[in-house]
Amino acid sequence: MSPGGSARPLPSQAQIEALAGHVFPGGHYRIAHWENILLTGCTGADPLPNGLAHPIALFHLPIAGSGTSIAGMFALGQAESDLSIMIESYEWEFFIPLLEEVSYAVTGRVNSAERCRNPSGKIYDRIQFCFEVFTPQQALAARSTVTWHYTRDTL
Amino acid sequence: MNGTATYAVGDVLPEWVMAEVSAERMRTMAALLRDPNPLHWDRNAVAALPLGLGHRTINQGPLGLGYLVNMLHAWAGAGCIRRITMRFPQVVLDGERVVARGVITALREERGERIAQCDIRLEHAERGILLEGTASVALR
Numbered sequence: 001m002s003p004g005g006s007a008r009p010l011p012s013q014a015q016i017e018a019l020a021g022h023v024f025p026g027g028h029y030r031i032a033h034w035e036n037i038l039l040t041g042c043t044g045a046d047p048l049p050n051g052l053a054h055p056i057a058l059f060h061l062p063i064a065g066s067g068t069s070i071a072g073m074f075a076l077g078q079a080e081s082d083l084s085i086m087i088e089s090y091e092w093e094f095f096i097p098l099l100e101e102v103s104y105a106v107t108g109r110v111n112s113a114e115r116c117r118n119p120s121g122k123i124y125d126r127i128q129f130c131f132e133v134f135t136p137q138q139a140l141a142a143r144s145t146v147t148w149h150y151t152r153d154t155l
Numbered sequence: 156m157n158g159t160a161t162y163a164v165g166d167v168l169p170e171w172v173m174a175e176v177s178a179e180r181m182r183t184m185a186a187l188l189r190d191p192n193p194l195h196w197d198r199n200a201v202a203a204l205p206l207g208l209g210h211r212t213i214n215q216g217p218l219g220l221g222y223l224v225n226m227l228h229a230w231a232g233a234g235c236i237r238r239i240t241m242r243f244p245q246v247v248l249d250g251e252r253v254v255a256r257g258v259i260t261a262l263r264e265e266r267g268e269r270i271a272q273c274d275i276r277l278e279h280a281e282r283g284i285l286l287e288g289t290a291s292v293a294l295r
Contacts, residue, residue, distance in 0.1 A: 045225045050233075090216065
C-alpha cells in the first residue's frame with residue numbers, strides 16, 4: 001500500500017485501452033473574481049487587468065467545467081493511490097483570453113490510453129485528456145491537453 | 156516592452172524570480188483545484204515517499220507553470236500567451252528559490268500577429284531545470 005492512499009489492484013491493459021474515446025459529461029464553468037484573485041496570488045503575481053483570468057485557470061476550469069474532477073480523473077484510470085500520478089506534460093492553447101465571471105462551456109474526452117514501461121521495466125499507464133473551452137458565443141477560447149502517468153506499484 | 160521594441164532570435168527574456176515557494180500557497184491551490192493529492196499539503200506524506208525529498212510539500216504543476224506565465228506577462232504583457240507546452244522533469248518543493256527563464260527561438264507571423272516562439276524553463280540553483288517547455292507569445 002502506498003503511503004497516504006489505498007493501493008488498488010492493477011487494471012488490465014484492455015481496461016486501460018478501453019478508456020480512449022471516453023467523453024466527460026460536459027458543462028459550464030465560471031471563474032469567480034475571488035477565485036481569480038486567489039489563484040493569481042498563489043503564483044506570486046498581482047491581479048491582471050481588465051478582468052483577465054490568470055492563464056493557469058486553464059488547468060482546473062476545463063476539468064470542473066467538463067463535469068469531472070482531479071479525483072474523478074484519478075479514479076477513471078484506476079490510480080493505485082492519490083500519490084501515484086505523475087505529470088508527463090501540459091499543453092495549453094489560448095485562442096481568446098480567458099476572463100473572470102464569464103460562463104464558459106466545456107467539453108472533455110480521453111484522447112488516448114496506453115500501457116507503457118519505464119526504462120527500469122516498471123509498468124505505468126499513459127492517459128491523455130483533452131478539454132475544449134467555448135465562449136457564450138460558442139467560439140473556441142482555449143484547449144487544454146493533459147498527459148498523466150498512472151504509475152503502478154512504484155511508490 | 157513597448158511599441159518600438161525590436162526582437163531577434165536568441166534574445167534572452169528578463170528572468171522572473173519566485174524567492175520562496177510557499178507551502179501555504181500550495182494549500183490554497185489544492186483547495187481551489189479540488190486536488191486531493193496529499194503531496195501538496197502534507198509534508199509527512201512526502202517524507203514517507205522513497206524519494207528523499209524530506210519534509211517538504213510538492214508544488215502543483217500548474218503553479219510552477221504559473222511562474223513561467225508571470226515571466227512572459229512581465230515581458231510581453233498580460234494576455235500575450237497563445238500556446239504553452241510544459242514538461243516536468245523535477246518537482247518544485249516548498250521553501251525553494253526558483254527562477255523562470257526564457258529565450259526567443261523563432262519569430263513568425265500567425266493569424267495577423269507577430270509571434271515569438273520561446274524556449275522556457277524553471278530553474279533551481281543547485282538542482283537545475285525543474286520545468287521546461289515552449290511558449291508562443293504575441294508581441295505588441
